[in-house]
Amino acid sequence: MTFFTPGPAALYPAFEKHLKSFMDRQLGSISHRSQAYRDLHQFTVEQLRTLLSVPDTHQILFLGSASEIWERILLNCVEHESFHLVNGSFSQKFRDYADALRKYTHGFEKPMGEGFEATEITVPEYAEIICATHNETSAGVQMQVADIHKLKTKYPDKLLAVDMVSSAPYPALDYGLVDTAFFSVQKAFGMPAGLGVWIVNEQCLSKAERLKQYENLTIGAHHDLPTLWKFAQKHETPATPNVMAIYILGKIAEDFNRIGIDTLRKETEHKAGLLYNFIKKHQNFEASVKEPRLQSQTVVVANTKIDSSAVIGKLKEKGMVIGSGYGEFKSSQVRIANFPATSVAQTDGLVKALERLF
């Protein structure tokens, strides 16, 4: 069965090989305070640094999930007010987390399926952080990296946080302009869920250290940024980490580096092109996002005239699994993940099957 689901997604083909080497080397039993662990941790961080061009001003930290990272950013980097670009369920949840943490939130909201451009965004004066979602998985909308960067140029004194959960390593973020970004491994890295990766810079750390001094405020006890940072400097984590996932992530990042990030990005765009071309010319499907520059390259969402369960059911008989729409669009849309785990040939096979079936 080939999974084109948006996450948990298809496992990366080399995943099983790396899992086997983890078991063969008995890494499941090593102490997280040993040199063997520190070497493993450092390897993964270095591979990710290379892959995503993360400079030394930023640390790369390992947490339980991207949802946990939403919370940690808001606790550690916001005293009073946050600003959110909201155009779907996941960007909305980021804002909901801020509300639950008793922050005062501002939002610029658009209906699902619509996207944002830098020129139309005004950030309120007292907002301390701008929370942008590079790829809104629920709706298949992406924000152009150039627009994300412009936000920081326009508002240099505010922190900029980028959710790239369902797109990393595709977006070529400039970490000279992005203060913090994060993703989870069950999307484009083709791993089972259970690990979130937090990229975060010294400005965020300074802010967390300042907030920690305030007696009426908490930055959290578990996974607070100053403690995570201190341990990361010696290639460790404060609590026992998901060593298996950290090891395999490093190996897959190494595989990605061997292929080369430019090749990976071009392949992503090529495969997305195959899918959008099919959707464009087929009468039963249409892209849910009209504007081509806002169409997600990593999660392709199509409105379908046939009930999504019928599309999904027929494809399943051919050994292919795609996702339903999200929430209220469950039956009227399908979502097709386009991650490195699925090859050009497999994407081609999916398009051919769709052509034959509908």
Place this chain on the structure above:
Amino acid sequence: MTFFTPGPAALYPAFEKHLKSFMDRQLGSISHRSQAYRDLHQFTVEQLRTLLSVPDTHQILFLGSASEIWERILLNCVEHESFHLVNGSFSQKFRDYADALRKYTHGFEKPMGEGFEATEITVPEYAEIICATHNETSAGVQMQVADIHKLKTKYPDKLLAVDMVSSAPYPALDYGLVDTAFFSVQKAFGMPAGLGVWIVNEQCLSKAERLKQYENLTIGAHHDLPTLWKFAQKHETPATPNVMAIYILGKIAEDFNRIGIDTLRKETEHKAGLLYNFIKKHQNFEASVKEPRLQSQTVVVANTKIDSSAVIGKLKEKGMVIGSGYGEFKSSQVRIANFPATSVAQTDGLVKALERLF
């Protein structure tokens, strides 16, 4: 190499088989909102319920780690004040978390290696929760289950939280008296780290719901108890969970249930007896905990006249790995895990090797 390290510890022998079945069934790619996932989740919860005799008044929840659960208990179940029994590094960290969350903490402290009895404990009037550690891994001290239960009988209006990270499923807790308890899977369940299990009752839920109404307080945004509980009722988690670990935990709990919890507990005590007997009669070693009823059955700690690195090094040559002392006792103590993953024969082999070598 056989690992007798206190965690991450030896993998349970059946772990690899369960991992293979996870891969063969492509469970790494299933949606966490599918019936396939809900069935898997429910299976694990039911196996744990049977194994630990958890009644329906309590939910069993899955989080990232036991450290995360420390934080979630304090955020969700404490408005102002908590009380902690502290006799080592891990019970101290539970209290440190409460301080970081701006709670007012009370503690009854003893030096490492000493234990607690119910009769000597007085809980301050305004403390809302009693935080006890069943097994203090850093020092090898356990608290008798009967003493833990007496605390609740003596203070029925306070919540009782039991850290059983490095001993579950050994302690036979009575959940009629324990409001919440928790553990992580890299100890006695013989799995790689990356999953914490939180057992929690309706009293804790009610308290969290009440605190959520207070405008000046936060119970957290990620993994807050009311949200975790709501999803657990439909056999789901709020965010994408560590499906692999949840699946394998269910399978290992099923293995444990087949052996039978009484047999497992007796075997644990038998193997601990072999280790303590050796330590008692050998001139170079002595139990760090003098009082037999306070000696941990799951993590045996011995003072050693030979530097611990020499003991560890020589055993390693024989294919066996034991742990060093914790913190300041790193070189003057050794710690030997006694979990179900290591058999009576292996424990016997370790004792024989120690007898020959020293």
